[in-house]
Amino acid sequence: MKRARVAAGGVLHDAVEENGCIKLEDGRLLNEENVEWLPPVQPQTTFALGLNYADHAKELSFKAPEEPLVFLKGPNTFIGHRGETKRPQEAENMHYECELGVVIGRTAKDVKKEDAYDYVAGYTIGNDYAIRDYLENYYRPNLRVKNRDTCTPLGPWFVDRDDIYDPMNLTLKTYINDRLTQEGTTADMIFKIPDLIEYLSSFMTLNPNDVILTGTPEGLDQVHAGDTVVTEIEGIGALTNYIRHA
Template sequence: MKLVRYYEGTEICPGLLDGAGQLRSLSGEVVDITGAALDAATLARLAAIDPEQLPLVAGTPRLAPCVGGVGKFMCIGLNYSDHAEEAGMALPEHPILFMKATSAIAGPDDDIVIPRAAQSVDWEVELGVVIGRAAKYVSEAEALDHVAGYCVINDVSERDYQTKLSGQWTKGKSCDSFGPLGPWLVTRDEVSDPQALELTLDVNGQRMQAGSTATMVFSVAQIISHLSQMMTLHPGDVIATGTPPGVGMGMKPQPVYLKPGDQVRAEIAGLGVQSQNVRADS
């Protein structure tokens, strides 16, 4: 299934895409697409519904983040061998973890807002993993059983905040609008191999990033297993699994960063497309 959250006025409603790509309402079936709706029994019940029997949603409503009520927004750094090379950094021995504030979460087509005085806002297309069943001390072999689904994430980053303001990377990762999720939450059964997905990102129509999850240093299963040794992963938690090469910070002969008026398009094969306009904060 491709689960969607969309706006009716200021209210966020649950939905899904039917076989023709039309948006159907799930408001009569679940309250929202949150961790509480991502258990196996609920997903199986939704999957058994004939989409043709669900109400069509008129028009093209604004899309909300594809999962609501996120408890933890976890990110894995330097998780593509070719991205670590462009950053001039050694491959990590264990997954590098940093947290992104949940207040950074935005819809897939919402504006990227450049904070006041920021000069180094960068892009990072990433595979997002959404937990569906609590995971604690799980093995790599059973890790994917705890996944509800996958989505596109743009791990927008302010590089000066990230590297020059002391402390942790979280400062440069957590600005408002820096965590667009979606457009869809694609359930695990539709992704046969999370390590065989193509990722791309364009800025103003120019291809900047093109990569594959096949070049991840740590697989999705390894990441989930590793994190679960230290903390319980709860339904609705989100993991951004790292980015392939082509970020603005790594451009030669000098970095290239986002500016007001730019347009960003991020895509993962089978998981949909995000499109964002860039603007300055007021």
């Protein structure tokens, strides 16, 4: 099932997808343009993976990491489907990053990889924009690169774990103004979802609604004010985002 969190008439609703429409708890069916979309879950601790696709590491002239390269994201970075992301006026290098988001469903500590999916609630899409003007190096993405307000659209849907047959074999695509600029597959992740859950839970506790953004494949491109960016993952949906000047 595809689930969402939306606001309609000033009221917050949990909703589901039905025949291409938004179905509210009271049974009303609305078009997606008639609601305000929120992230489909309220993210708690959010982990973002760097260089987790070998082709992406190569296009950035970096050696693939030998263990997961992880950083954290603050709550004000997140916005929903059809939201506006602010592009700093002074930025010269701002790139989208289409990423599979893994939502933790229950408390996890010292989980073995063979049991990892038991702790997954479901999946969503993240577009983890990077403003690379401020990058020290790819192993130290400072706060101005990855933790800016509005720079991580999330959604539109949360899809239950059991509705995705194989999360490690999904096609990812990104479009700028309807032009295909990125296409890859989750099969090319260096560290798979079970690896990441085992790794993270080995030294800290994961909690419900923690989110793991699992990295992006090659095919990055610049975004500019006025662009419409769509990040799409097979079986989950298409996340639309609008770029505006800060």
